[in-house]
Amino acid sequence: MEATREIYWNVGHGVILPMYGFFAAAAGAMAYGFYKKLAVYRSGKALDRVSGPADRLARAVSWALAQLKVLRNPFPGLFHAGFFWGFLLLTAGTTLIMAQEDFTARLFGLRFLQGDFYRGFSFVLDIAGLAAIVALLVFFVRRFLYRPKGLDTAADDCLAHALLFFILVTGFVIEGARMAVTELHANPELARFSPVGLLVAGLLPGDPSALEGLHKTLWWTHMFAAFGFIAMIPFSKLRHLFLIPVNYFFSDTGPLGGLKTIDLADESAQTFGAEKVNELSWKDIYDSDACVSCKRCQDECPAYATGKTLSPMKVIQDLRGSAFAGPETDIIAAVTDKALWACTTCRSCQTTCPAAVEHVPKIIEMRRNLTLMKGEFAGEEGRAAVSSLEVNKNPFGLPNASRADWAAGLGVKPLSEDPSADILYFAGCYASFDRRNKAVAAKFMEICAKAGVKAGLLGKEEQCCGEPARKLGNEYLYQELAGENIKAFAKYGVKKIVTACPHCRHTLGVHYRDLGFEGNVVHYTVFIKELIDSGKLKLKAEPFEFTYHDSCYMSRYSGITEEPRAVLAAAGGSLAEMERHGDRNFCCGGGGGRALLEEKEGTKISVERVKMARATGRPVVVSNCPFCLTMLEDGIKTADCETALKARDLAEVVAERLA
């Protein structure tokens, strides 16, 4: 017997014309749905997210096909991937049938669905369908029986579930009915290549005319269900089938954590930041429509986890609601300023989002509007910190002339006294003024001296890098501070900067580029690693047990997770990881300018993080960010566990082990 099957068996070739008619209607409805959305996306401002299209396309296709972003969370990511691959194969299979029967066979008499190819085709599609059904069952259990906290279910979730399940099951019953009549007895050899169809065929009654009736009815209903599915894509969460892969194409190709730099010389600018839908970019609006409310961002958000108003998912959904309500809709009213000020800009949401939604820049845009257009602050303490930054160039309101007082007696000089330094150590505000972090800076100076590195300072010419101001939305103050620092760098011809703080590192190294500074900026952890690797710095390993807290601005903003671990291992450390570590680390609560603000809502993020560190059973939590060290120590005090856990800085640990 030959290995193939009669296409349009039982329904006849007469169905082709009406079938294509219905398909055209469904495809038309889908196209119309997406077309209607275009106007909403277009209500946003221009933004270039298409240049370098070849790379973008390659990324979009590979991310989507490999389900790369979805698989970051193996459960339920693996089932999503299984369903995706299964359904993709089924769609490909149906397309092959169409290609043969309606085109190549008709036009050239060419039939390729036969022989070994057909056997493989049958088998693969059967397994693909089975995989899709299994995944769908898992989704059903997860969504309707054991629903995880925060997973909202809307009507279109139910409809999509029902429709997909119906399409898959009817597909197998149609196959079973056909096989029962044409294959089961006539060609059992071939039937083995359709294991699920074979199983279904065995369960159906044997009367051929009843089977043919069942087959015909289901064939039509399956077809209408499939076309209904196509038609409803843009009108339901199924829109993500198209919107997310396309969003991979549109995603930001710039450096991690980049932000749009406002052109303050542009005198035509009337508004700053975003208050209304039409003050967002089209990409922001598109992002909101690509969101499927999978809540992964919310699950990883430190503000949400500690009972604050902010949920990154809700922010995006609020933007979506506003966008479809009209271009003039007030997005800040929808999102609420309370939610906006709660963000630590830790970038967890953005890193974990399978739809490549960019949450943080949207929050900053809205903060910019609150700050630059309305003169609002997160609180009185925020107003005081900004006022101090304006006058004293540090958020503490301390005299900036005393900025380098911490280095007195350490043999490190300002560049104004001795410009011949190997590196400029940009201490930043915390290492310059905060008692605890001044001690850390002194330890780093010890390390430099030991390695024969001559460090210089800017002294009173150094100002706050501007990061907290910028993240709180005060772009004007940020650019003023940055401008003064850049002038000082130029004055001394600074080429290599080592920073105490990951926030300074990211701001000087990434954000200052938009303002014309192109120097090499590294965090001191990376610098120490370089010194060890080049043999300039030798450590004598002394065993100690610790857990490591990644700073968000090291991990998610700079991709630096290995270097600190390598340095601490070289120092003799034995690391027990917290569950949330690396680029999944849980913020200390100090980012986004929050270190300068009181945390009045919910519980303290730092205490939550300290609990996680305590769970490792290690007596020390090592970090390498002044905000983190401050917040962790605060968390340890608040949690009243000062005897069980100490917060230490990487530089302190290293300085104790200089060989």
Place this chain on the structure above:
Amino acid sequence: MKILVCVKQIPDMASKFKPNADGTWFNEADLAFRMNEYDEYAVEEAVKLREKDPASELVVLSVGPARVVEALKKALAMGCDRAVHVQDDNVFRKDPWQIASLIAAYAKKENFDIVFTGMQSQDRGSAQIGPLLAGMLGFSCVTTVIGFSLEGRTATVRRELEGGAKGIVKAALPAVITCQLGLNTPRYPTLPNIMKAKKKEIAAFKAEELSAEAALSAAEKFYAPVKKGTGLVLEGGDAASLAGKLIDVLKEKTTVLRG
């Protein structure tokens, strides 16, 4: 309505102050300057009044060296219409009478209906400019104001009196109002207003052209108070007796326990 607001630029109060060369005032090197806090309340109140009447005009004035332009710019960004800079590099040597004379000399050029200023400066703290200016201009004067409203040509103001008592005063315009903490929350200038302020007029006058009044008083010496060792450690005994001793100390040496 023509409104004048007088502001002073003062060093940040967290600064480390050192005497200058002749020991009569502080050395300005390494100091960060800002607008006098009480003058910020004055600017805010003046801007609020200005906003109620589009036909009115609000002028901000400051006496001092080139650096005071920053304070003028801030006031312009907060909503003043134009600025007057009375240039005087040695304003710190002038006494309140001379400074008030400078302001009065300028104010007489224009017909101001009302003048706002801080109740005192945070650095010198003489609290005399407002009353002296009112005297020189022949205006009515209300000081330490924590509430302000205007009906026609009559201002109704709340004043803060000794011991927390409040008083309500009605004053006929023209008047000088000196502003105290609690009057308002000064606005943070928005970016569009900062941009607009860059184009606003800052007229400059030389101090010597406005007034040559002689000083009535002169600063003799500027020095830091002598440090006294006031620390006290209570030792010995149990917690209850230590607490008792502490209460005694608080009663005898401080006012915190006096109702």
